[in-house]
Amino acid sequence: MSTELQLYTYWRSSAAYRVRIGLGLKGLECVQQPVHLLEGGGRQHAPDYAALNPQHLVPVLMHGRRAVRQSLAILEYLDEAWPDREPLLPDSARDRGRVRALAQLVACDVHPLNNLRVLQFFERQWNVPRDERDDWVRHWIGEGMGAFEALVADDPSTGEFCHGDAPGLADCCLVPQLYNARRHGMDVAAWPTLARIERACLALPAFRAAAPEAQPDAPPQVA
Amino acid sequence: MSTELQLYTYWRSSAAYRVRIGLGLKGLECVQQPVHLLEGGGRQHAPDYAALNPQHLVPVLMHGRRAVRQSLAILEYLDEAWPDREPLLPDSARDRGRVRALAQLVACDVHPLNNLRVLQFFERQWNVPRDERDDWVRHWIGEGMGAFEALVADDPSTGEFCHGDAPGLADCCLVPQLYNARRHGMDVAAWPTLARIERACLALPAFRAAAPEAQPDAPPQVA
Incomplete structure (x- = not known):
């Protein structure tokens, strides 16, 4: 039943973007429930x-009445609950470990340092000026993407995508992070392997349909 | 072969602590390769x-010549490479999603904000005073552990441990995070369910053997 999946999402959330890509790669339909992270002090803080x-x-993904939280847990849930669809993870423990480590490099060590609540803390609690907050964001993206590039550049397991010639979990995390890099004025050409993989991803409908600008809750001026 | 596993570790690293617990729960022997994160400017920055x-x-876990990176990826690797040992994850997609989300709450949304490199950035780049850095650490631990408590307190899937009556992936993340909370002067009694689960964990040899103070690279005064 196509309407049994609902995604609580925000157009520019990097974590929601990952899940939207994964849903597209698995060919799963999903109703979007936008949560505006800035309006009214942030709808994510509303009691409901x-x-x-x-x-x-x-x-948050709702599968019927079941809530699944955390973007990487949601993506693995989709893979396990729909094993007949295209897999997001490879077969062997070794390869799964490699893909998960790349995904976690982004989801644990880059994105959480730069998300909205952290930048709001700097602005509201520490009065950090805008340009220093931007430096912070670029610093961690640079650290993380530099390491990601080193891990995929000369590894024979890297193919057209992060792992082999089919897109998967690591690509779901990489593309939103490069989107964030570009949004902060960084040149993704600094990471040639990542830039090449991003081009391969963005050629696929699942990635294009998941882009922030393509979302129903994106403001009209960016759509 | 017991010597085929080697763990690059540091006694007080929360992420290494998670993996040490997991190795113990799986009953796997492992040679420790300590990496001193403070000495000589940080041995983790050495070229090798x-x-x-x-x-x-x-x-980093070495399994023979294979490197597995990222603590959660390592823990899942142990589970998949030794499926005959006690599992760190439950069986169903639903339950696995719940356990992974709890683990990622810690590993994505609490710990990366408070680790050494971030606190060094504040000190060296922004000259943030020690007491404000401590406030930052406590803020994110408070946010994260408060949410963790809410997620497990009234959930029938919670048992003696985070999920049911056997320890697993979420417990591997929870215990090191509560250790960090205590180290920063926080009272874990604020989270009664977590405190109860921690007691159950610390009654087990695998958790006690993984504790920072029990490591060969811990300084003598804490051992």
């Missing part, structure tokens, strides 16, 4: 949403 | 270690 996710973060 | 992990972070 906080009851769904006490972390006050997007995304 | 950076070649092993371009992120300059611990832990």
Whole structure:
């Protein structure tokens, strides 16, 4: 039943973007429930949403009445609940370890340092000026993407995509992170392997349909 | 062969602590290769270690000549490479999603904000005073552990441990994070379910043997 999946999402959330890509790669239809992270002090802090996710973060996937939280957990859930669809993870423990490590490099060590709640903390608690907040963001993207590039550049397991010639979990994380890099004025050409993989990804409908600008809750001026 | 596993570790690293617990729960022997994160400007930045992990972070698990990076990826690797040992994850996609989300709450949304490289950035780049750095650490631990408590407190899937009556992936992440909370002067009694689960964990040899103070590279005064 196509309407049994609902995604609590925000157009520019990097974590929600990952899940939208994964849903597209698995060919799963999903109803979007936008949660505006800036309006009204942030709709993620509203009591009904906080009851769904006490972390006050997007995304949350509803599968019927079951809530699945955390973007990487959601992506693995999709893979395990729909094993007949194109896999997001390879078969062997070794290869799965490689793909998960690349995904976690982004999801643990880059994105959480740069997300909205952290930047709001700097602005509101520490009065960090805008240009220093931007330096912070670029610093961690640079550290993380430099390491990602080193890990995929000369590895024979890298193919057209992060792992082999089919897109998967690592690509779901890489593309939104490069989108963030570009949004902060960084040149993705600094990471030639990542830039090449990004081009391969963006040639696929699942990645294009998941892009922030393509979302129903994107403001009209960016769509 | 018991010597085929080697863990690049640091006694007080929360991420390495998780993996040490997992190795113990799986009953796997492992040779420790300590990487001193403070000495000599940080041994994780030495060229030979950076070649092993371009992120300059611990832990890295070597399984023979194969490197597995990222603590959660390592724990899932152990589970998949030794399926005959006690599992770290439950069986169903639903339950696995719940456990992974709890683990990622810690590994994505709490710990990366508070680790050494971030606190060094604040000190060296922004001259943030010690007490404000401590406030930062406590803020994110408080946010994360409060949400963790809410997610497990009234959930029938919670048992003696985070999920049911056997320890697993979420417990591997919870216990080191509560250790960090205590180290920063926080009272874990604020999270009664987590405190109860921690007691159950610390009654087990695998958790006690993995504790920072029990490591060969811990300084004598804490051992």
